[in-house]
Amino acid sequence: MLKDELIECHNRIKPYIHNTPVLSSQQLNSISGTELLFKCENFQRMGAFKMRGATNAILQLTDEQKSRGVVTHSSGNFAQALALAAKSVGVKAYIVMPANAPKVKKDAVKGYEGIIVECEPTLKARMDSAAKIEQERGATFIHPSNNIDVILGQGTACKELIDLHTDLDIVITPVGGGGLIAGTALAAANSGRDITIVGAEPFEVDDAYRSLISGKIETNRTTNTIADGLKTELGDINFPIIKRYVSTIIRVTEPEIVSAMHLIWERMKIVVESSSAVAMAAILKNGNLFKGKKTGVILSGGNVDLSKLPF
């Protein structure tokens, strides 16, 4: 039973993650015409929901696998998440990053004792480097979003939200690689309640929107968005879940993302990254869908470069 798997997953990772607070804002309720409940994964360990999935994936390994470590390729939040999750469990984490990745991202991974393996800045080079570490070290590759243990882990954020607020009508998440929304959809579907799952995506990287229409995984032609966590694409494990459970994906423009980010910072007094603001932008854009409803919003993360804000 999937429901039991979710509960087991949650119990498994609980000691390693925060049950993040749920915040609300009368001002944002009034502006949006919906009752919003924000699940603050920006307060999660290492600053994003990715900690959940990374932890669950590592804890599912055998002792022998654990002794040989894990490997992923990411220059974003999953790099830090896998490093910190591995450190917490006492496992080595090899993180393949492009040599030109920002120093601040590399330092964050090093801060969590991740072993950085540099490569050329192409997808092929990243995959080759990771494959090499798998072969040479026997490390287990953990995909940032297209891995069922990762997906289940990400779903625990929604599970905690639903456990606390049992009468949600809608849950909305941003869509990047698809791990968060797939996990969220599973958690909602298995809650026994009728919850509509909505995705939010920048127009500039609307691969998931187009994938839902065409029925197959589409790719992005450009990645020209401020929401740098959402540039990745769906995978063969999460897409069937998304296709089955996600009712719609709302697309937003870059100015709408910046404006929603500013609104959250200013009114809620919390630091969220641009990818998180995409969900709020979608609520403001498509007001009718949410009007009079009780809406859960997964604020995916809070890792931003404070010296490079868009406002």
Place this chain on the structure above:
Amino acid sequence: MLKDELIECHNRIKPYIHNTPVLSSQQLNSISGTELLFKCENFQRMGAFKMRGATNAILQLTDEQKSRGVVTHSSGNFAQALALAAKSVGVKAYIVMPANAPKVKKDAVKGYEGIIVECEPTLKARMDSAAKIEQERGATFIHPSNNIDVILGQGTACKELIDLHTDLDIVITPVGGGGLIAGTALAAANSGRDITIVGAEPFEVDDAYRSLISGKIETNRTTNTIADGLKTELGDINFPIIKRYVSTIIRVTEPEIVSAMHLIWERMKIVVESSSAVAMAAILKNGNLFKGKKTGVILSGGNVDLSKLPF
């Protein structure tokens, strides 16, 4: 009994304020060597602890006084606090502000239906304008910090913190007009526990530091600090309380304030104003005092102009 007064005050204002969350950060604990518990008044209604004192002062008025309204002079958080508190209770609030106050501050007061009365940008003009409204309208003047009902109200933030965390060794607050630290000290003193009260102040406006040494209320010669909420000076009602209960005031430099503000935003993912960061800067500066202790930090507010950040 003061203890009963505090409890009554808290019960009186509860329906109008948030019992704000208490957050912690393993990273900041590790950096500071102390266990820090942050009372997040940046999440308070209108974004600062001032809401507490303003509400308590208004609720203590007679019905006749209420019918004639309240008046204060402030261009900072107390202006918004009095306007919102008055609106919540159904009372008129006249807010005397210098004509050259930033539009964003005026708009915030108007947003809470405060009646702005503009005057010349001098202390004398502000006091004269407020006195005129007292005479002509019969409105009750409410001082932002030198008023016992305001002081008791501000103390409820510390009371909530102590109620939740019964084993605090130290509570630290920034010091501006003295209302917050005086209220905090009363709440701590009346908790029946042995809690050390520490103040934090910018070197640039160290009037409270000097007042504690000289034993009389000192004034500021300059007000050249980023912590714009701390430029005001102590009053004859709060100073005796501060003198009796505050064990020390730590002074910090402007770069230390900016650095502490950056640290809180980056690690805790919350928006706090520079005045709040002064307390964190003091903890980092005077590490030995806090080492190994359990320290409550009142994060006073989160109202910042996001387009004018110091980093």
